[in-house]
Amino acid sequence: xxxxxxxxxxxxxxxxxxxxxxxxxxxxxxxxxxxxxxxxxxxxxxxxxxxxxxxxxxxxxxxxxxxxxxxxxxxxxxxxxxxxxxxxxxxxxxxxxxxxxxxxxxxxxxxxxxxxxxxxxxxxxxxxxxxxxxxxxxxxxxxxxxxxxxxxxxxxxxxxxxxxxxxxxxxxxxxxxxxxxxxxxxxxxxxxxxxxxxxxxxxxxxxxxxxxxxxxxxxxxxxxxxxxxxxxxxxxxxxxxxxxxxxxxxxxxxxxxxxxxxxxxxxxxxxxxxxxxxxxxxxxxxxxxxxxxxxxxxxxxxxxxxxxxxxxxxxxxxxxxxxxxxxxxxxxxxxxxxxxxxxxxxxxxxxxxxxxxxxxxxxxxxxxxxxxxxxxxxxxxxxxxxxxxxxxxxxxxxxxxxxxxxxxxxxxxxxxxxxxxxxxxxxxxxxxxxxxxxxxxxxxxxxxxxxxxxxxxxxxxxxxxxxxxxxxxxxxxxxxxxxxxxxxxxxxxxxxxxxxxxxxxxxxxxxxxxxxxxxxxxxxxxxxxxxxxxxxxxxxxxxxxxxxxxxxxxxxxxxxxxxxxx
Amino acid sequence: xxxxxxxxxxxxxxxxxxxxxxxxxxxxxxxxxxxxxxxxxxxxxxxxxxxxxxxxxxxxxxxxxxxxxxxxxxxxxxxxxxxxxxxxxxxxxxxxxxxxxxxxxxxxxxxxxxxxxxxxxxxxxxxxxxxxxxxxxxxxxxxxxxxxxxxxxxxxxxxxxxxxxxxxxxxxxxxxxxxxxxxxxxxxxxxxxxxxxxxxxxxxxxxxxxxxxxxxxxxxxxxxxxxxxx
Numbered sequence: 062x063x064x065x066x067x068x069x070x071x072x073x074x075x076x077x078x079x080x081x082x083x084x085x086x087x088x089x090x091x092x093x094x095x096x097x098x099x100x101x102x103x104x105x106x107x108x109x110x111x112x113x114x115x116x117x118x119x120x121x122x123x124x125x126x127x128x129x130x131x132x133x134x135x136x137x138x139x140x141x142x143x144x145x146x147x148x149x150x151x152x153x154x155x156x157x158x159x160x161x162x163x164x165x166x167x168x169x170x171x172x173x174x175x176x177x178x179x180x181x182x183x184x185x186x187x188x189x190x191x192x193x194x195x196x197x198x199x200x201x202x203x204x205x206x207x208x209x210x211x212x213x214x215x216x217x218x219x220x221x222x223x224x225x226x227x228x229x230x231x232x233x234x235x236x237x238x239x240x241x242x243x244x245x246x247x248x249x250x251x252x253x254x255x256x257x258x259x260x261x262x263x264x265x266x267x268x269x270x271x272x273x274x275x276x277x278x279x280x281x282x283x284x285x286x287x288x289x290x291x292x293x294x295x296x297x298x299x300x301x302x303x304x305x306x307x308x309x310x311x312x313x314x315x316x317x318x319x320x321x322x323x324x325x326x327x328x329x330x331x332x333x334x335x336x337x338x339x340x341x342x343x344x345x346x347x348x349x350x351x352x353x354x355x356x357x358x359x360x361x362x363x364x365x366x367x368x369x370x371x372x373x374x375x376x377x378x379x380x381x382x383x384x385x386x387x388x389x390x391x392x393x394x395x396x397x398x399x400x401x402x403x404x405x406x407x408x409x410x411x412x413x414x415x416x417x418x419x420x421x422x423x424x425x426x427x428x429x430x431x432x433x434x435x436x437x438x439x440x441x442x443x444x445x446x447x448x449x450x451x452x453x454x455x456x457x458x459x460x461x462x463x464x465x466x467x468x469x470x471x472x473x474x475x476x477x478x479x480x481x482x483x484x485x486x487x488x489x490x491x492x493x494x495x496x497x498x499x500x501x502x503x504x505x506x507x508x509x510x511x512x513x514x515x516x517x518x519x520x521x522x523x524x525x526x527x528x529x530x531x532x533x534x535x536x537x538x539x540x541x542x543x544x545x546x547x548x549x550x551x552x553x554x555x556x557x558x559x560x561x562x563x564x565x566x567x568x569x570x571x572x573x574x575x576x577x578x579x580x581x582x583x584x585x586x587x588x589x590x591x592x593x594x595x596x597x598x599x600x601x602x603x604x605x606x607x608x609x610x611x612x613x614x615x616x617x618x619x620x621x622x623x624x625x626x627x
Numbered sequence: 628x629x630x631x632x633x634x635x636x637x638x639x640x641x642x643x644x645x646x647x648x649x650x651x652x653x654x655x656x657x658x659x660x661x662x663x664x665x666x667x668x669x670x671x672x673x674x675x676x677x678x679x680x681x682x683x684x685x686x687x688x689x690x691x692x693x694x695x696x697x698x699x700x701x702x703x704x705x706x707x708x709x710x711x712x713x714x715x716x717x718x719x720x721x722x723x724x725x726x727x728x729x730x731x732x733x734x735x736x737x738x739x740x741x742x743x744x745x746x747x748x749x750x751x752x753x754x755x756x757x758x759x760x761x762x763x764x765x766x767x768x769x770x771x772x773x774x775x776x777x778x779x780x781x782x783x784x785x786x787x788x789x790x791x792x793x794x795x796x797x798x799x800x801x802x803x804x805x806x807x808x809x810x811x812x813x814x815x816x817x818x819x820x821x822x823x824x825x826x827x828x829x830x831x832x833x834x835x836x837x838x839x840x841x842x843x844x845x846x847x848x849x850x851x852x853x854x855x856x857x
Contacts, residue, residue, distance in 0.1 A: 505724075513712045
């Protein structure tokens, strides 16, 4: 058909214009397809990451956080009553007494378990939740922060050196009282050496001025006699004062450098699962990606989160030694983000024993009998267990943060706008190019009118060319979009989603809060609808551009064209 | 004179150029009979092309009436005028005005296609027309690969495609050398004779105009005596 051939000739012989238009439309369509694909990929990733509770058959989780008083839920039971004091008590085992790990120089491996700020409570108390109306099922779990420590017990030596100090003490002696003087005089007289027998040259000297020891004798023979009498008669207070002085108090202090040690600490989280209730709890068989779920009996079995297994090079069948007890890894799991997650899972009773926390749990999973009861059950639990923190699926989802959420928010907020902007830009470019082309083809289109082409035929020709370019642009755009989706899938850009459970207490630092991360590879899945949308967009772009050009061509009067010919 | 084909009475066409008004065609009374070969002669700006456009319904007069085959053209709408151009007129332009992306054959087909001619018939008819103007060997060439004379021959073949009753040629030899120009005029004259087509040629070349049986001289938009046209 002549008109189709004319379109083909125009497209093939005006290559630059055609390529520009097709490339513009193609790029626009490819971007729209890619953005749509990314948006779908993010939606899928979000559904995986932000729907944490449905996978574990749970509507609500009940925990016990730190409170300012120690009343209410958990009070009086093992683990304390919810005050900061209880946080310290619950987490005492983390304070490492190095001497208990062995003798200095010995190699040690030990795992410490602590509940952090998600405090424990007796399982008997947690079990009361199941009796509330509207509760279809409930299960308890124990989620602990674990510190795996390995190294050599260090030797601590402190050396002190004392002595070599000189003390000088000055003391003023209290003069003899009259009674003491009298007693002294009497004693001296008794021993034949009185103050009255003083030598001649001393006569007339007032008696009262004869001081202590003042009765010096006449001549050397009497002096020796007097000294002996004086020594004998001297007051006991004056004879013994030399032995009663006190030395000043002194404190010795020395700073000790901490011992050098090679102790390596690896933190991880560990969860105790009530394996007798596989339909609800910390972990259900749905999360097992490899291997199997716990046996009902709950032996020395462990399930390990895929990401932790990858880091620690663990696989199904590996052994896990925890403080002398060997567990066998029976499966790998992919726990839902944002919920109560751990790196390692053990049967509840095994973990209680291992952590020396018998009969306690720190999370209750609750399933309501119907979705409309969730809100009522939440209120009832909060009323029954005062101070309990009750979280719904939405609360948990809201805690998820990270690049996944940022990207998802971005696409939700900007995705559609971006698509519209890109499509509009592509349409605009195609329209401008078509208008420009029509502008350059005034002579040609005027000639067509001169040789009898009706206005409808001329417009149809311009629109046909434009729509054909749109179809080509659509094909190119779809191709580019598919290639972009494949590249995105192959490159697998990762997005992270994080969720923190348990509060970060000043007492324990950030380690008390458990933060779970999930890394998701981003894909841009394409659907037939998206591809069809791309094609429709391109054709619509061509139509819009053609209509714009066609309108201009329609307004063209043959005489004007002829005048331009002149 | 044969039966009148065109009857012009007081036909005027003005253009506004800035503040002034240019009277491109100014009150022309003219009658052209069917089958005539008429040369519109005059210098550039004398109004030849404007008159040709008015005759060919590419433009409408500001004053006066043009009657074609007994029908006043001012009573016809754009669609009817397009039909008239398709069925009754054939145009030949000074710059050939071929579609640059189409071959010689396809350029002729462009005038045949609106008639509903399709497929093999379309190829055959276009080929026959090109053969008639002596371009049988150049059918697949693009206009850029043809000489000026060849391009004008293609334009003439295109003008003949709908078997028009009138061929309106505006300076058909303007871009051609003297010999080729003379050949083109001969071709037009021959075709007119063979097909009984009325031919109106606008030219500023008095020598070429002299080859036409009837000369209409123009100056400043009006018809004048031939000796006054120069």
